[in-house]
Amino acid sequence: MTDSALSSQPLWWEDAGAPEAPAEAPLPAEADAVIVGAGLTGLSAARELARAGRAVVVIEAGAPGIGASSRNGGMVGGGHRLSSSELEARFGPEAAIGMLRETHIDSLDYVLRLIAEEGIDCDLQRTGRFRGLHAPHLLDAAQREIGRLQDLIGLEAHTLGAVEQQAHVSSKLYYGGAVYPRHHALNPAKYLRGLLAAAQRAGAEVHGNTPVTGVRRAQGGGFAVATARGTVRARDVLMATNGYTPGFAGALRRRIIPVPSFIIATEPLGANRVRALFPTGACIVESRDRHCYFRPSPDGARIVFGGRAAMIPIGPEAAKRELSRLMEEVFPQLGPVAITHSWRGFTGFSFDFLPAVGQIDGVWHAMGYSGSGNAMAPWLGRQAAQGILGEDAGAFAHASLSPRWWNRGRIGGMTPWYMPAVDAKFRGRDVMLRYRGG
Numbered sequence: 001m002t003d004s005a006l007s008s009q010p011l012w013w014e015d016a017g018a019p020e021a022p023a024e025a026p027l028p029a030e031a032d033a034v035i036v037g038a039g040l041t042g043l044s045a046a047r048e049l050a051r052a053g054r055a056v057v058v059i060e061a062g063a064p065g066i067g068a069s070s071r072n073g074g075m076v077g078g079g080h081r082l083s084s085s086e087l088e089a090r091f092g093p094e095a096a097i098g099m100l101r102e103t104h105i106d107s108l109d110y111v112l113r114l115i116a117e118e119g120i121d122c123d124l125q126r127t128g129r130f131r132g133l134h135a136p137h138l139l140d141a142a143q144r145e146i147g148r149l150q151d152l153i154g155l156e157a158h159t160l161g162a163v164e165q166q167a168h169v170s171s172k173l174y175y176g177g178a179v180y181p182r183h184h185a186l187n188p189a190k191y192l193r194g195l196l197a198a199a200q201r202a203g204a205e206v207h208g209n210t211p212v213t214g215v216r217r218a219q220g221g222g223f224a225v226a227t228a229r230g231t232v233r234a235r236d237v238l239m240a241t242n243g244y245t246p247g248f249a250g251a252l253r254r255r256i257i258p259v260p261s262f263i264i265a266t267e268p269l270g271a272n273r274v275r276a277l278f279p280t281g282a283c284i285v286e287s288r289d290r291h292c293y294f295r296p297s298p299d300g301a302r303i304v305f306g307g308r309a310a311m312i313p314i315g316p317e318a319a320k321r322e323l324s325r326l327m328e329e330v331f332p333q334l335g336p337v338a339i340t341h342s343w344r345g346f347t348g349f350s351f352d353f354l355p356a357v358g359q360i361d362g363v364w365h366a367m368g369y370s371g372s373g374n375a376m377a378p379w380l381g382r383q384a385a386q387g388i389l390g391e392d393a394g395a396f397a398h399a400s401l402s403p404r405w406w407n408r409g410r411i412g413g414m415t416p417w418y419m420p421a422v423d424a425k426f427r428g429r430d431v432m433l434r435y436r437g438g
């Protein structure tokens, strides 16, 4: 089916409005803390610091939320790409359990409390999440891992076989999967907007359309944060730029890989048609390395379908074609449907797929969410604020973003120089896997 007008803006903005920068106001000369980047990380840190009585200034290159935070899939819940045993082997049992608890439980509890306390209207629904497994042997491994997480941190989750899974997703692509009943879904643009208002209510100053151009140590202590509109001096600085980390922050840039992720939304299909594919309304993710993630829209009428359409920022038409093909693999029974929206954003991957909170040369950072930040980004923003306040920054202070000397140089400011080659390699592998039916 042809699409008369394909919007390259997120579906979410139709309801929430596009991100807008606050009216321009003069930057203060000084603050206790400057936060670079007004996404979920930066605004959460700002809210916490302002509530603790600190004078906080958030400086954002564009409009608050214009990065990944207002564009993402809106799935909320914990989890990361390393198993509990990999974490234990690397960090020892105590830190590993701390990380598992923060990822799976504390971060989710924190954002649910934040949304409730601040009265954020963001179409929050407890939908649960189903992770579909694309090969039979993965079910045993998932059962073992969930059993271990139940023992270690009391995680609420269970596995289902291929037949029972049909209760969550009407697809024959998966050989069963794992259910996380506490996971939620929301409209990320409304969530971000609510967090922005909460940070401002707490007393944080938020400045948009003001790219930070450098951070250097100031004479007499603290840091000087330079922008085209002036310099702000602050005792503490937090870099909250994740996949959009700018060139001046070379040490962080070498530690973060900006990876684009793409999403399409179908035309309204009607609640019955969508319900037939998502019988419980759960958000779906999968084990295939295409990393498709899909869910009903908040009104239940459309399918919102994301995934790795490419490793480089291809245009909305090309992404639409690739994601439509992947959606058809999952739901062949759907038939042709019109796609009304096709958009993308940049996630920030770390080389070991773990986020971290910490300091480099005295400047704080919280980033590296590796594709999953709706719970973890506000949480690590909060943990960074704790660190700035002289408290314990938690288990992810044990993780460190490891650098690669060659991870510098960006095409068009965002795409790492090596990504076109990675993209070609993935495409070749995708074709091979499709041919083999994998």
Ligand SMILES: Cc1cc2nc3c(=O)[nH]c(=O)nc-3n(C[C@H](O)[C@H](O)[C@H](O)COP(=O)(O)OP(=O)(O)OC[C@H]3O[C@@H](n4cnc5c(N)ncnc54)[C@H](O)[C@@H]3O)c2cc1C
Binding pocket: 036, 037, 038, 039, 040, 041, 042, 059, 060, 061, 062, 063, 064, 065, 066, 067, 068, 069, 070, 071, 072, 073, 074, 075, 076, 077, 210, 211, 212, 213, 240, 241, 242, 243, 244, 245, 246, 260, 261, 262, 263, 293, 306, 344, 345, 346, 347, 348, 366, 367, 369, 370, 371, 372, 373, 374, 375, 377
């Ligand atoms: C398409 C997509 C789908 C996703 N789906 C999900 C999902 O369903 N569930 C989930 O949990 N996570 C998801 N994620 C990941 C999640 O969106 C991110 O982990 C999270 O938003 C990161 O928040 P952040 O505040 O750290 O970064 P961002 O929201 O990216 O904010 C960084 C900010 O830094 C600003 N900035 C950069 N340079 C400068 C500068 N020089 N000066 C000032 N400001 C600067 C940018 O403009 C940007 O606003 C998805 C991401 C994408 C892209």
